Amino acid sequence: MTKYREILRLHSLGFTQRNIMQSCGVAQKTVVRVLRRANELTITWPLDETITDAVLEGMMFPKADKDISTKRKSDFVYIHKELLKNGVGKKLLWTEYMEDCRLNGEQPLMYSQFCYYIQQDEQKRRATMHINRKPGEQVEIDWAGDPRT
Incomplete structure (x- = not known):
């Protein structure tokens, strides 16, 4: 999840977009979008403690309902x-x-x-399930042969 609070905090401290990008581990485009949207909504850094990253995301970038589709599903x-x-x-x-x-x-x-x-x-409907494993992860090989012979 994007660290919206951290981006706003670092920006208020005067960090450059490149420094914010490296510190938060996000793309520069993300930093630009967050700062532009915060400016549009007049959101400034001393944020209330109750405003988490999830709440900020909902405020800044509300998602449209994806369940409502105009296209008909098939039978x-x-x-x-x-x-x-x-x-x-x-x-x-x-x-x-x-x-x-x-x-x-x-x-x-x-x-x-x-x-x-x-x-x-x-x-x-499928009754089987694929289990991801690394090659040879569960293979047991007895290189010495059968110990009973």
Whole structure:
């Protein structure tokens, strides 16, 4: 997380943007954005102790609701059943989805987003889980051979 409080404190002490960037471990563009936004909102350094970095981020850079989408999601149960059939692919299902969206006056997803959401749905249904391991991490080798022989 960006250290908004630290950026404002160092700026109030007269540090250069480059020094603030190196001290906080952020890009210079981040320092410029934070200082510009703090100036717009007239936020100055002696901040109240209750204002944390998370609160500052909410004040300075409020996020729009990403859950509200104007594009229609596809029916994943139908897609899952159709993909099990021979000769049916994602491209064919996407074209059907596009036609259905156009007939209903809705905005469709692009093909890459369509495939991404299908992949996310498939991972929810998947019964296996991938465990990341370094090569040879759990390999036990008996170089001496079988001790009973």
